[in-house]
Amino acid sequence: MKKLALIIGMGAALAGAVYLAFGGTTAEVGRIMLQPTDGQTVALGQDVYATNCASCHGADLEGAPNWRSPDADGRMPAPPHDANGHTWHHDGDTLFRLTKYGVAAYIGDPDYASNMPIYDGLLLDAEIIAVISYIKSTWPQEIRDRHDEMENTQ
Template identity: 65%
Template sequence: MRRLAIVVAGVALAGAAILTFGTGPAESDGMVLRDGDPETVALGAEVYAANCASCHGADLEGQADWRIAGPDGRLPAPPHDETGHTWHHDGETLFNLTKYGVGKMIGDPNYASDMPVYEGILKDDEIVAVLSYIKSTWPQKIRARHDDMTAQQ
């Protein structure tokens, strides 16, 4: 009987640890971006400039006609500023899209996209930093709306 109580207590502690500390990348458990953390935002700006700006623009403006597929059927890079749709997606979706790509997210390995898959290229913390940087540039009203979306997850 005492042994059963010890096993039950151990399982309860393990469950509590998982609930408290999570098991995934920093962003995936609730995916709260750190747009108010100057160090994270600064790192994100550097990583964005080196990996994202060539397509999404130095000022997050995206490519022209980003909603219209080109002759190859692929969509141009969307803006990440307030004029785009990035802020319409919760942090976890943005993280997974960046790390694993659209094809994996929608379950279509043949989905054609110019968006690189950053798994194995960027560390999870770098992806979080880029997304935090992007969010830090949005007007406060949009940032608050994104916070509300995240809280509802």
Template identity: 65%
Template structure:
């Protein structure tokens, strides 16, 4: 199985698992990549909270698809080369707020990604994710918008 197919299957599994999680996103968790004040706040939060691992240019860490000596995956890029845009807004929000293990209900999952609940407000989480999306090329943003529409259509 190619990495691309395996990744797509993992992405779909995350969406299903997150749908079963108890902590839903707030009503205003939709990203706002075209809202200048939100993106400006997001850049500030990204620089302070995310850039140390994910890179000042959203480039992520080297070999981000391969587990390190501790069994953890390095921080992935948030630019167009990464997989961030493969997840709908709601999933990105929950992963950021709750951390991977809790968001995906994977009790024993080990990750270097911290949960930002209690560190960042919901508005700051939306802002940082909006900043990230604002940096993607137009075609990637369009694909992400389509993914959001598909995820919304699948909700009961």
């Protein structure tokens, strides 16, 4: 009887962890609230971006050349995060989960190969949110407004 209770408890804990990690929200922060108008958050995000993201996504968020076509290794190059890219087509929760847990986890395909690092354990949640907030702060107002509308309908 004790063994059965232990197995059920462990199963429930595992199911809860999977839901929190890949469900609609994150366990650490709930619904992601970007802060593109908060100076401190944006400054932190800019610093973290420069250290961790710019080498692939570009110092000016311009992305890798030919980012829409696979590289020689068959992997997609880093997309731009400026207004020319597709980052603003995704809500904050999606961007957070992609960054923290990786593309393979997000799409549910453990075999998906990506050059994008998984930042879980490398960056704090607040740093990931700051990076995404910094990126959003650079978009033209029209795109920020469209992103806000999308976020508000979630």
